[in-house]
Amino acid sequence: MTDKMHVKLKVNGENREFLAEPRELLIYALREHLNITGPHVGCDTSHCGACTVTLNGKSVKSCTMFVAQANGAEITTIEGLGNPAALHVLQENFREHHGLQCGFCTPGMITRAAKLLEENPNPTEAEVRFGIAGNICRCTGYQNIVKSILAAADEMNAAKEAAQ
Amino acid sequence: MIPAAFDYYRPTKVEDVIALLEEHGDDARVMAGGHSLIPMMKLRMADIPHLIDLQDVSGLGGISIEGGRIKLGAMVTQHELINHDGLAAAAPILRETALQIADPQVRYMGTIGGNVANGDPGNDMPGLMQCLDAQIELIGPGGTRSVAARDYYEAAYMTDRADDEVLISVSFAVPTGGYAYEKQKRKIGDYATAAAAVQINKNGGQIASASIAMTNLSDVPVWSESAGAALVGTGCDANAVKAAAAAMLGDIDPSEDNRGPVAFKRHVAGIILSRAINRAWERA
Ligand SMILES: Cc1cc2nc3c(=O)[nH]c(=O)nc-3n(C[C@H](O)[C@H](O)[C@H](O)COP(=O)(O)OP(=O)(O)OC[C@H]3O[C@@H](n4cnc5c(N)ncnc54)[C@H](O)[C@@H]3O)c2cc1C
Numbered sequence: 001m002t003d004k005m006h007v008k009l010k011v012n013g014e015n016r017e018f019l020a021e022p023r024e025l026l027i028y029a030l031r032e033h034l035n036i037t038g039p040h041v042g043c044d045t046s047h048c049g050a051c052t053v054t055l056n057g058k059s060v061k062s063c064t065m066f067v068a069q070a071n072g073a074e075i076t077t078i079e080g081l082g083n084p085a086a087l088h089v090l091q092e093n094f095r096e097h098h099g100l101q102c103g104f105c106t107p108g109m110i111t112r113a114a115k116l117l118e119e120n121p122n123p124t125e126a127e128v129r130f131g132i133a134g135n136i137c138r139c140t141g142y143q144n145i146v147k148s149i150l151a152a153a154d155e156m157n158a159a160k161e162a163a164q
Numbered sequence: 165m166i167p168a169a170f171d172y173y174r175p176t177k178v179e180d181v182i183a184l185l186e187e188h189g190d191d192a193r194v195m196a197g198g199h200s201l202i203p204m205m206k207l208r209m210a211d212i213p214h215l216i217d218l219q220d221v222s223g224l225g226g227i228s229i230e231g232g233r234i235k236l237g238a239m240v241t242q243h244e245l246i247n248h249d250g251l252a253a254a255a256p257i258l259r260e261t262a263l264q265i266a267d268p269q270v271r272y273m274g275t276i277g278g279n280v281a282n283g284d285p286g287n288d289m290p291g292l293m294q295c296l297d298a299q300i301e302l303i304g305p306g307g308t309r310s311v312a313a314r315d316y317y318e319a320a321y322m323t324d325r326a327d328d329e330v331l332i333s334v335s336f337a338v339p340t341g342g343y344a345y346e347k348q349k350r351k352i353g354d355y356a357t358a359a360a361a362v363q364i365n366k367n368g369g370q371i372a373s374a375s376i377a378m379t380n381l382s383d384v385p386v387w388s389e390s391a392g393a394a395l396v397g398t399g400c401d402a403n404a405v406k407a408a409a410a411a412m413l414g415d416i417d418p419s420e421d422n423r424g425p426v427a428f429k430r431h432v433a434g435i436i437l438s439r440a441i442n443r444a445w446e447r448a
Pocket residue numbers: 045046047193194195196197198199200201202203218238264265266267270273274275276277278279281282286287288289329330331332353354355356
C-alpha cells in the first residue's frame with residue numbers, strides 16, 4: 001500500500017477534501033468518499049459510460065481516471081444538473097419521452113447529453129447518436145433516448161430565443 | 165478491478181520526467197490520457213510502481229502549421245484534433261481518422277502521443293503517421309532525436325523509444341491531394357478489424373504518387389510501399405485498385421483473434437483498402 005494523498009475536488013460547486021490512495025479510481029472516490037452515487041459502475045472495460053461525469057469541461061469516464069489525476073479538478077455529476085424539485089430540461093424530457101427503463105445508464109447518458117448540447121445546441125439525429133456512442137443502454141434501444149435529447153435541445157433553444 | 169498501488173508524480177518540466185525515468189528505470193512509466201494504460205492497470209496486465217502523469221508538463225501541447233509542416237504536441241487530444249479548424253483544412257485526414265477512434269469520452273482524454281507511443285497494433289494513429297511519413301520527436305537524457313514513423317515500430321508494444329525517453333511531438337509535411345481513412349469495426353468505438361490510410365496525388369488524370377498504410381493487420385502498422393507503387397501512373401481504374409490491394413496483401417500478416425480468422429481479415433483488408441483508394445481518388 002502506498003501513502004494516502006490529500007485530494008481536493010470541486011464537485012457540483014462545492015469544495016470537497018479527503019484522503020485517498022492515488023490508485024483509487026475517480027468513480028469510487030465519488031461514490032465511496034463523497035457519497036455521490038449518481039454515476040454508476042456498469043463495466044470493467046471503459047466501454048459503458050454509466051460512470052460519465054463532466055471534468056474540467058470534458059465528458060469523462062470516471063472509471064478510467066485515477067483520483068490523483070483528478071486532484072484539483074472541477075466536476076459535475078448528475079446530482080449537479082438537477083434535483084427532484086427542479087429537474088434539468090434533459091431530465092424532464094427523458095421522463096416525458098420515456099428515455100429510460102431501468103435507469104442504470106441514465107445519469108451517465110444525461111451528463112453526456114448535457115455536454116453534447118452545450119457543444120452543439122442544434123444536433124441532427126445522427127449527431128446525437130454519434131455523440132452518445134460512449135454510453136451503452138441495455139433497455140431502451142436508444143430510440144427514446146435520442147428523442148428525449150432532441151426534444152430537450154428544442155426546448156433549450158426555444159427558451160434561449162424567448163429570453164432574447 | 166483495482167490496480168496495483170503506485171507512487172504518483174505530477175511534474176511540470178520534461179527534465180523532471182526524464183530524471184524520474186532514469187531513477188526508476190523499468191519501474192516507472194509516463195501516463196498521458198491514461199485510456200490505454202489505465203485499462204491495462206485495472207486488469208493488472210501492467211504493474212507500474214512509479215506513475216508519472218504528464219498532464220501538467222509544459223511544452224507538450226499545441227498544434228502548429230508553419231512553413232508547410234504540421235506539428236502536433238504529444239499531449240494534443242483526439243478531441244482537439246477534431247475541433248481544430250486550421251488542422252481540418254490543412255490535413256483533413258487527421259479529423260477523419262480521429263472521429264473513427266473510440267467514443268467521445270475517450271477522445272477527450274486520449275492523446276496523439278499516447279496513441280503513437282503505445283505500440284498496440286490496434287491503435288489508428290500509427291498507420292496514419294506512416295502514411296503521412298511523419299517524424300516522431302523524442303527527448304531523453306542525451307537530448308532530442310527524431311525517428312521516422314515508418315521505422316518506429318518493432319513489434320507489438322515494442323518501439324524504437326528507449327525507456328527513459330519521452331515522445332514530445334509528431335510532425336509531417338502538409339499533405340496534398342486526396343485522402344481517406346477507412347476503418348472496418350465490429351461496432352462504433354471498437355478497434356479496427358482492418359483499416360487503411362491513403363493519400364493520393366493526381367496529375368493530368370493519373371496518379372502521380374500514393375502512400376498507403378494499414379492498421380491492425382500485423383503486430384505493427386504496415387506501410388505498403390508496393391501498394392502505393394501499383395497505383396502510380398494509372399487512372400485509378402478497377403484493375404489498378406485490384407493490383408494495389410493484391411500488393412498490400414503481400415505485406416500484411418494478420419493473426420486470428422476475436423475479430424475473425426486470418427482469411428476473413430485478409431478479405432476485409434482488401435475491401436477496406438479498395439474503398440479508401442476510391443474515396444481518396446475522388447477527392448484528389
Ligand atoms: C473504450 C476504448 C476504445 C478505444 N478505441 C480505440 C480505437 O478505436 N482506436 C485507437 O487508436 N485507440 C482506441 N482506444 C485507445 C485510446 O485512443 C487511447 O487513449 C490511446 O491509444 C492512448 O492515448 P492516451 O493518451 O490515453 O495514452 P496512455 O494510456 O496514457 O499511454 C499509453 C502508452 O503510451 C505511453 N505514453 C503515453 N504518452 C507518452 C509520451 N508522451 N511519451 C512516451 N510514452 C508515452 C504510456 O507510457 C503508455 O505505455 C480506445 C480506448 C478505450 C478505453
